[in-house]
Amino acid sequence: MERRNAWDSYPGDKKQVVFDFAEDYRRFISENKTERECVKTFQAAAEKAGFICLKKAIEEGVALKPGDKVYYNQMDKALALFIIGEEPIEKGMNILGAHIDAPRLDIKQNPLYEDNELVLLDTHYYGGVKKYQWVTLPLALHGVVAKKDGTVVEINIGDKPGDPVVGVSDLLIHLAGEQLEKKGNKVVEGEQLDVLIGNLPAEKQEDKDNEKERVKKTILNLLKEEYDIEEEDFLSAEIEVVPAGEARDYGLDRSMIMGYGHDDRVCAYPSFRAMIEMDKPKRTSACLLVDKEEIGSVGATGMQSRFFENAVAELLGLCGQYSELSVRRALANSMMLSSDVSAAFDPNFPSVMEKKNAAYFGKGIVFNKYTGARGKSGSNDANAEYIAKLRHIFDENQIAFQTAELGKVDQGGGGTIAYITANLGMSVIDSGVAVLNMHAPWEIISKVDLYEAFRGYTVFLKEA
Numbered sequence: 001m002e003r004r005n006a007w008d009s010y011p012g013d014k015k016q017v018v019f020d021f022a023e024d025y026r027r028f029i030s031e032n033k034t035e036r037e038c039v040k041t042f043q044a045a046a047e048k049a050g051f052i053c054l055k056k057a058i059e060e061g062v063a064l065k066p067g068d069k070v071y072y073n074q075m076d077k078a079l080a081l082f083i084i085g086e087e088p089i090e091k092g093m094n095i096l097g098a099h100i101d102a103p104r105l106d107i108k109q110n111p112l113y114e115d116n117e118l119v120l121l122d123t124h125y126y127g128g129v130k131k132y133q134w135v136t137l138p139l140a141l142h143g144v145v146a147k148k149d150g151t152v153v154e155i156n157i158g159d160k161p162g163d164p165v166v167g168v169s170d171l172l173i174h175l176a177g178e179q180l181e182k183k184g185n186k187v188v189e190g191e192q193l194d195v196l197i198g199n200l201p202a203e204k205q206e207d208k209d210n211e212k213e214r215v216k217k218t219i220l221n222l223l224k225e226e227y228d229i230e231e232e233d234f235l236s237a238e239i240e241v242v243p244a245g246e247a248r249d250y251g252l253d254r255s256m257i258m259g260y261g262h263d264d265r266v267c268a269y270p271s272f273r274a275m276i277e278m279d280k281p282k283r284t285s286a287c288l289l290v291d292k293e294e295i296g297s298v299g300a301t302g303m304q305s306r307f308f309e310n311a312v313a314e315l316l317g318l319c320g321q322y323s324e325l326s327v328r329r330a331l332a333n334s335m336m337l338s339s340d341v342s343a344a345f346d347p348n349f350p351s352v353m354e355k356k357n358a359a360y361f362g363k364g365i366v367f368n369k370y371t372g373a374r375g376k377s378g379s380n381d382a383n384a385e386y387i388a389k390l391r392h393i394f395d396e397n398q399i400a401f402q403t404a405e406l407g408k409v410d411q412g413g414g415g416t417i418a419y420i421t422a423n424l425g426m427s428v429i430d431s432g433v434a435v436l437n438m439h440a441p442w443e444i445i446s447k448v449d450l451y452e453a454f455r456g457y458t459v460f461l462k463e464a
Helices: 012-031 035-048 054-060 214-227 231-236 262-276 307-318 324-332 384-396 418-422 447-463
Strands: 069-074 078-083 093-099 104-115 118-126 139-146 152-157 195-198 237-243 248-250 256-259 284-290 335-338 365-368 401-403 427-432 434-436 443-446
Touching (some): 012 035, 012 256, 012 262, 035 069, 035 139, 035 284, 054 069, 078 307, 093 447, 104 139, 104 214, 104 231, 118 214, 118 237, 139 231, 195 214, 231 237, 262 284, 262 434, 262 443, 262 447, 335 418, 335 447, 365 384, 365 447, 384 427, 384 447, 418 427, 427 447, 443 447
Parallel strands (some): 093 284, 093 335, 335 427, 365 401
Antiparallel strands (some): 069 078, 104 118, 104 237, 118 195, 139 152, 139 237, 248 256, 365 427
């Protein structure tokens, strides 16, 4: 079953709308490399678009009515947005759900050490990564340090103009004979992903001829001068090591983007844009931008927490519609697109894909009926009736879409947040953008697939 190439829908000058949207996205992922940065940027844009803070509305006892827009910030690392619809909320919502965390290296709580006059930061990798891909790259440090006095200091080293970068060293080829005999998952091991950050010793003190760790002292002096933080403040820090530099146009025809964190910000961004550009909907619209998907959606900011259900309960209260039964009905009657990426077919590695059921660049947004692994373990298996409804909506609005699985049946697999919301009884299917190099420091997407995702998410909110 052949799917049309989405670029054919944009002949001549009509392609510019695709390139303009993609350029906005390229700037977004260049400037927002952590979940905290994404939430901060999205919240500011939502407030500019007329959204009000749900927590503040609760405190002030605001009575919400159709057309009102509210957001719920969960610990600065997850965000839920709502536009109240004309129908009672218990009849269900149209929900877009994406995650804003991405694979990376996290700085440990006691990370700083000096070894032979080199200073390094000890790390713990986050999410599914090929560890060998993270060596010999220019890396940046993004995050926050929370001090005992309650102040929170934002860290950004490596992405501001004129900044130095840091990185993880690798063994030179001349001495790598034993290393290259290892399996891929052992070529570089987790405890070898320490980030080199300094080599300059502090000036010797006349009364301390045997002073040790002088390079570490230099680094601590710099951190004190620039950020007013001490070594002990690392105990309450969240600092992520991410690829340094901007996302770039990819390909001689500039049809693609290479950037860090496409999984899953390439779905989060069009989901958010579709949401803030909505007028008063018939059914209440919601957009979920959550954390921790790459490690199982755990914790207070992951999808397995109750923050979304709690927000819906509060929303019903402010609309004068609350009851425990109404909360359950609202969730069970909802329809959701789990906005998450799919693996794109790679001509360099065709053997892992089943071509009739693979996702391709340029063929539009991807529906994955089920993800999981092998015998559908850990999957959400969307029902046929729901898929038929989505097919109708997308075809009526000429949205380019394709269907896919994540590789051959016995090859492996992966999961999303879809199964978690399906546990609440709602109809949900994975629907996102195809990605090459998924989980690598630099991933690749097609600009037209990004734009078709935006169009598809917009139509879903309005018509599902």
